[in-house]
Amino acid sequence: MDKRRIDIQILDTSLSVERCREFITRSDCGAEAIFVGTVRDHTKDRRVTKLEFEAYTTMAILEMEKIALRLLDHHNIHKIAIHHRIGILRISEIPVIIAVSAPHRKAAFAACEEAIDTLKETVPIWKKEFFEDGSTWVAAHP
């Protein structure tokens, strides 16, 4: 499988949709699907002030590579970029971008959705939510 078709990064600086597009754009593709995750200002009824993301970086990169390579295998797509940010993020900042190029839109949409769904299940990255009166690790407790 061709690793030149995937771009996997964990960064502690701002993510850029344009940088992801530069990687995936190809003249023989008619579709690009880009998912941008953003920091929401509330969880249920509590106001969120900021998020902190932490990664087991070496393993997270490997798990993200597995996702990307599997998608190249299963969908008619050409390139995929997965960028995840770590550290403190403020409201509306971007923790994750997934960008996929494909000849046609259906494969691009499907691969993009599968990528973010799988990332949330398998990639060792953790999110801590900060509220006005405390903080909690997301999903840690039933």
Added chain:
Amino acid sequence: MTTKLKILAFGIARDIMGGSSVQFNIEMPTTTSKLKKALIDQFPEFIDVRSLAVAVNNEYSSGSDVILDGDEVAIIPPVSGG
């Protein structure tokens, strides 16, 4: 023989174990399921955590997988990236 095994801990596991890299006493070689049981015995707060996975050398490992001296071992509480 009981040895000190270095364990990497992330997220809520780091809070429970009191550090991101913890020396843990355990009979070696061990297995993933034995390690999980020993961790819960020593840190009962893990009972309240929704799930607990173990990674050995950057790969998820399961129940009977053997852990040897020198392996990189990490405790993976429920992930929440994205």
